[in-house]
Amino acid sequence: MVSQAVAGSARPYRIGVDVGGTNTDAVILDLGQAESSTLGVIATHKAPTSQPNVTDGIETAVRSVLQQSKISVDDVACLIIGTTHFINAVVENDIRRLSKVAVIRLSRSFTRDVPPFADFPPALKESLHGYYGWVDGGLHIDGAQESPINEDQVREQCRLIKAKGIDSIVVSGVYSPIDRHFHQEASVRDIIQRELPDVDVVCSSDVSQIGFLERENASILNASILKFARHTIRGFKLAMKRLNLHCGLYLTQNDGSLIDAEAATRLPIRTFSSGPTNSMRGAAYLGKLELKLAKETGVSTLVLDVGGTTSDIGVLLPSGFPRQSSAYSTVAGVRVNFGMPHVTSIGLGGGSLIHETEERLAIGPTSVGNDLTTQALVFGGSVLTTTDVAVAAVGEDIGDGELVKHLDPRLIQKSLARIKAMVESAVDDMKTSPDPIPLLLVGGGSIIVPDGIRGVSQIIRPRLHSVANAIGAATSKVSGALDSIESTAEQSTAQIVEHAKKRAIEAAISAGAEAGTISIAEVDVIPLQYVANQVRVLVRAVGDLSHNHINLEDTIHDDDTEEEEEGRSETGNQTKSLDLHVDGEQQAFDIDAYRPQVSKNLTTGIHEWIVSERDLAWIADGCYILGCGGGGSPYSEFLRLRAQLRDGHVARIIDAASLPSDARIYWGGYLGSPQVFGERLTGPENRQATEELQKYLGDDHFDAFMTIEIGGACGLLSMLVGSSKNFSVPTIDADWMGRAYPMIWQTTLCVHAPGNLVPCAIASGDGKTLVMTQTTDDEIVDRALRAVSSEMGSLVGLAMKPTTRDHILSYGVRNTLSLAWRIGRCVARAEINNTMVTVADDIIREVGGPESARVLFRGKIVAVERRLHKAHSYGEIVIQQLPAEEEEETGGIGNSRQKRSQALASGGQIRIPFKNENIYAKHEAEDGSEKYLAMVPDLISVLDSRSGRAVGVPEYRYGLLVTVLGITGSTRWTDTPRGLALGGPKAFGYDLEYKPLGVYKEPKSVILEYR
Template sequence: MSTPKLRIGVDVGGTNTDGVILDLSKSSDPDRGIVAWKKASTTSNPSDGIINVIKEMFQDSHIDPEDVASVTIGTTHFINAVVEMDQSRLAKVAVIRLCGPFSKDIPIGIDWPPRLRNIVCAYRGLVNGGLEIDGSLISELDEDEVRRQCTEIKSLGIRSIVVVGVFSPIDLIYKQEETAAEIIRSIYPEANVVCSKEVANIGFLERENAAILNASILPFARRTIHSFQEAVSRLNLKCPVFVTQNDGTILPASAAARVPIRTFSSGPTNSMRGAAFLMQDHGNEVMMVVDIGGTTTDVGLLLKNGFPRQAAAYSEIAGVRTNFSYPDVRSIGLGGGSIIGRDKSGKLTVGPESVGYQIQSKALVFGGDISTATDYTVLGSSDVQIGDRMKLEGCSLEQNLPEFQRKVKSMLEQIVDTMKTSPEDIPIVLVGGGAVIAPDSLVGASRVVKPKWSGVANAIGAATARVSGVIDSVESTESKTQQEILSELSQRATDKVVANGALRESVVIAEMETFPLQSRIIIKAVGDFDYSRTDFEEIPAMVNAGVDGFADDGNHIEQKTTNGENSKDLPSTSRSLVLTKEDVMSYKPSVINRQWLLSETDLEFITIGCYILGTGGGGSPYQHFLRLRELLRGGATLRVISPQDLNDDDIIACGGGKGSPQVSIEKPYGDEDQKLINANVERILESQRELYKFLKTKPDAVIPLEIGGGNGLQGLIIGASSALDIPAIDGDWMGRAYPVSWQTTPVVFEKKAMMVPTCISDGNGRIILMTHAPTELDAERALRAALSQMGSHVGCAKGPVSGKNTKKWVVENTMSLSWRIGRAVTLSRCANTIDTVAESIIAEVGGPESARVLAKGKIIGVERIVKMGHTYGEAIIELAASQDDNGVVSTSAKERVIIPFKNENIYAKKIDANGKEEFLAVVPDLVCVIDAQNGEALGTQEYRYGLPVVVIGITASDKWTSTARGIEIGGPKGFGFNDLEYKPLGKFSKPRSVIDEFNVSKSS
């Protein structure tokens, strides 16, 4: 018997089920090796649609089932349920956090769209547990409390439960999430339990979000994927069954039923891979793929290598921020089955609701009673032969036709525009069964192409999907170098993907991630399917396949927490403001009598700028941004004043987070000091309270320890607390971020310790007050040793300084600088000029004399370790030979830039193809790495393999560079590079004050 060589690809969409049979050995032939293809309506039972499509292809082509090597299925079912916010397909979810005292004042879904949060986020319970970054315990798992929480959840009828523990991805010893899950299953066996560590990696809120989405869709996914298996079994096919996942690779059906979120974007990914397959004669050029199905339109950028552009370090799914591998695809509720109506103001609406797979019974053109996008398309074009045009007579659609066509064209142009990184026109490839509703020309398109077989591009992409293999290992570095370990694990990953069915010669390493504890390394390899393989096991039976698992389909369960909160009490939030180019250009901050009163727009800008000025460190400001936004929405006032307006005898507080930035993205802040919450204060505010309780005084204003990263917002948080209610200063002690608090400008100007007493708190009951120290370095060494035993991250309140000294030592107007940088990035996004966002940032920090682009390329390697509360390591960036519509492409010259870091980036060193080295920038000058796809800063904890980046160098403040002592403390010697000489990148330009520019004087 001959070796099976045919691959079946099936894509089950919300409206259509598409199938294709491919012989890839003939892919260069005019027919692309397409043996058969079929498009049919999706059925209510997906297995019926799959069976029908495959049967008809077999009949049309006389295929012998014995010749089929595999069946690969892709689906948009799961992402459709989330995008449509369909309560009938989304289960309510309860979350049990293993977190100790942390995250008490962060409700689940804090940054979700309100409607989706109210559908999904039903309950939150807090349990003692969680780990520190070094693998030690925050606290032991409270198993009795897990049982109590589970009993409460069961009484509410919620069957989808997420367990999320602080630093659970590195929990290889205690296995707290797994233990809690087993307890839940023993008490509540019918529950669907999801451990967050199985869904995503480091990043507490983002991992929790991803796990919640996974849990919400799990019951529906289990039923759907089981129906896929049934369909293949009933066809007497003996080949393996795969489901395509987000990265274009395939996942065994049984695994997909456990982590359906990994398939969320497989539909558009399949379409993009299919488009690349169909457009191979058009040359390797960057193009936009617009996949219009029956329910959604998915848009992504196809790179020259034929793969979709990957998303940034963080991805959004229906407005929910997550942190797992995901293609950069945007979805809108537009498809052939989109329902047409009018809103309250009388304007025509297209979607997002859709008749979906019922289009052939509900659309007007098929004799139904619901007007859809397909009805209008048939009416408007005689070339579209769908249904019975006669059935549209007398339906009064014609008068609305021009408005419908303008609306669809506008929707498509807008989504394409948001995906572009350049204002230049780009080829657009239309695929998908709903592509008939798209016009023949679009603003922003150099040409619009609809290739042959485009209607089944998604099935073609599924059939050509690659095999993957992942190695997740913890290795000791005592006897081997990091490079030796990576080489061995890469070989193991290659062997695994070959075992999973790939041709060895086709295997490449697709992803490589390292984690700071115990050298945990994750490597993904991918390769082409080996058609000659016949040694695959039979399709495994699904566990609990017949259990629906939906929770309370008819009754809304409010989000309840252990401290009595529920969803009605929570503010309606969305993650960020929606700003247009005109909004950004016309916006003016409110500055009255030299007090800057921050708005949410100001806060957005400052947050973006702070992270860029963090030079990789300072911790992500995202959590602090959410916290400040909630304060603003709760009525708080965030005030900023100029340091030059201080009185000489004013008392100026200072504080922020101290320790590894890796901790800050995983260990959420604890209890806030808000008027509405009667609870213990969180570690940042706790250290301030303890310090001024000891000093028996109150400060007049607060200055951030550093403007870079999350600490850049801490002055605002401290100032807005009910205990202090003081303004923050437009300035800081660093002008950037530094890993240690003795690398501050007060230390440059005074050798003795000027900021003692100092207080640190870990938020877990441990507080240390240092009343005296000879120098700030002595204080730093003692406190650093303590914080390494306190979770590697603490809140720190530095001793106050006078207004007079503040005016002498401050790096001025750095909050203004953050605002200007953030505004420039936001404007680049709105104007679709991300490809020149670096130049926009440079213009705001003084122009080419003060800053420049150091490198453009992609990260090809990252190493990290944590020691004494610092994250050490280096990033390796392969330079791009040129910049195209994608932003970066690989180069054969293999020039690289090395960026070592100690929390913050230390220098950027270029190594050419011949090994020649050139230092591009060195501390105290700023080395800032930003995501080339969106202009967002990347912290060192977010560096990962494959990310396209731009590296910007910015000249440091003259507070550092005007004296030998400043260069010694803040320069390369301050990081242990004693032989490295500092050479200024350029000329420092003092930031322009927002207060000076926008001040309006009003009489009291």
């Protein structure tokens, strides 16, 4: 490589190329003329993407703009390409472009119960799964080492991988993104490269951020396409050679910044979502004059890219960069957490079909797509599309307007109103406040969007919008990011943020940014629940590409032709189809005919519910809904238990009443921060805590296990501990809460039989245990164990004093696993039958009908407040009534109408404060009157209106459409003043008198129904 400083005046031009599924666009830009009337656009090209080799299309597009502009190739500073090459290889599961991957995990004690590839769709797993193993290593949440690296163990893993002939390896360490002192992943990589010098090694901390499984998944996908990335980028360089271009080669990344060609061969996954990002960046450049005021006032901007079939909407921050997705993303059915723009797609485009019946008018999601110019009415076709309506309404100069003059004005107005409503709904989803903000319209189908969009301060329709993607590529900048967990014990949050900003700026400079142009694009500080003095800080810095960083590359030789031809094999008959329904429901599945397996144990005579994978998925969804916003996501526990079932282990559930009166029943849960779940995936902590308590009590066996709470992650815990992989005992279909609560003493056992928490034991999972033998009251137990748990990794397994059958029958909340199963089945049924609009009503029927549960409110989250106090997450959400025109009134299959029940309150808004879990729901009407709809111990669950699944406190965000469900709590909480004192509103500091939502009905037992 010949590296040469490039003066801006000597090489003023940039070439931007964007390769889409339909078209390949190219532009030449002179950024020195960016403020002129031409915006510095010297030449443009738009043509269908070439098949089968898109590199030919890139070469043709670049040649075209060079010929149009008549500029010298010596005046081109860099070629910047946005491409879908790499993500397509994964989505299409093309085995010619994918490599088998080996994974080495760094953790002595954790992550073993959820192996690598655990949540990959089967077809993709078959293509990529090569090998996995563990070595000592890993960190805790405070940055301390769980264990140092053992070099001999790494060498042994190398020997096993070499024997399998795998040459792509991922190194994945617990909490590796915060490893600034030990550099464990880098150390293991160095050992591997000494032992296996010809293999590719990917460190997970180079790929993504905190969130172990999702980071590892992203690293696996990245490793699988490294060979193909090298072939592809070599093809780009060969095209440059044929064009006589001797300039820097860059690719665009997911966050709107650049990555040089050499780095892209190591991290091709960073380009996966560059298409929508280029669109937004190009829109920002084209609309910069109109957006100048917005940038100066710190206002974000919406970008709507309207294609032929769908429209993508995203948010440009005042920095001019896309807002990143705050939640996990999915690529080819695999959960990942690398930086992706937050983009929502809707089934609306210029070719969308319009269907009108007597009952309703529908637009999309079907579309004529690329056949618009032959099938739409304005082009002489016979199909009514949104483009036809736009031409008829406003006389757009497209096709022949005479061909749509016959359209009924009423149909035109109804269609425009429906388009407007669809856009307004998408706009509302993406906004982070109710204030109106600008909207940039780009894409060939943008003519269909009418004026007067609610929630939008102005609509900007820039010229050259059809090549916005290529312009976005050409104007890309350079970024540096930081994601870290820091302690506030010896420094303020403000000091932490300032230090993080400096580190992000240093990262941007290292990536090639001009120091004097760097600004901070994003800052986010997130308190960690149940972890004292710890915050997660995320910072991103951006700046212009430094001319001194541009490399003039001369690395292509004549003998590279064979490699190029291999790289051109980009499509073919060996592509496998992905089964994206691996964990979901197949459309053909008859959910109402399904029967869980309940059979009599011939040894004990007890009827046992043998849990299947399908049962498990339903129980997990139900547990999160019963968590009332808290309890932590059950996803990790679901994967652990599913892996056990797939390995042939068995989980059994029984009714407590079937046990003899002298049965020994252990119970427990988790204590600590749900954030730790995301890295450690939990481990043996509950088994070890139970073993420690057995040792102290002298028990060599016990008869059954029960969870402390059904809500959230703990809801699956009893099946994990009781499975045949661990203690091989049945799980009790009951718990001590009937929901989730933040404290150990907030249990029905402590209400009716205080003093039954000790002796108890906790275990960290990595060798640290503690037994508490005596106490003066139940509350001290929680405070003491919580203080110790912060020194044991901030998450411990908990095993409490064994209980009896009679205690459970007298004081426990019974049949709660059955209830979770029934609730989860409702969500699955709604998915299969396309009746999500009535999923809340189905759940209400399962929990006892309208006398026991109600839809409290439907609307959109319009405000979220969060704060941390004594390691607890406090806050409040405000949910506002949706306008009538946004209410979904139909559902189901075809034209069948599904009427949903009326909410307990409508109009105005409701407020829901939370302390890890939701506390009450208060309605505030338009006339100023207030009414409490529900309060603890009754259950208040916030459901995503589009999926029917629970929205936990960590996922609350502005714009989410939600249904608030209220379920009457167990009478174990309400039949005594002590129950309300421990579990009612006063326990959370609210001086409110409890008023029951309805009448509690004990859930129906699955075991009794299906035995």
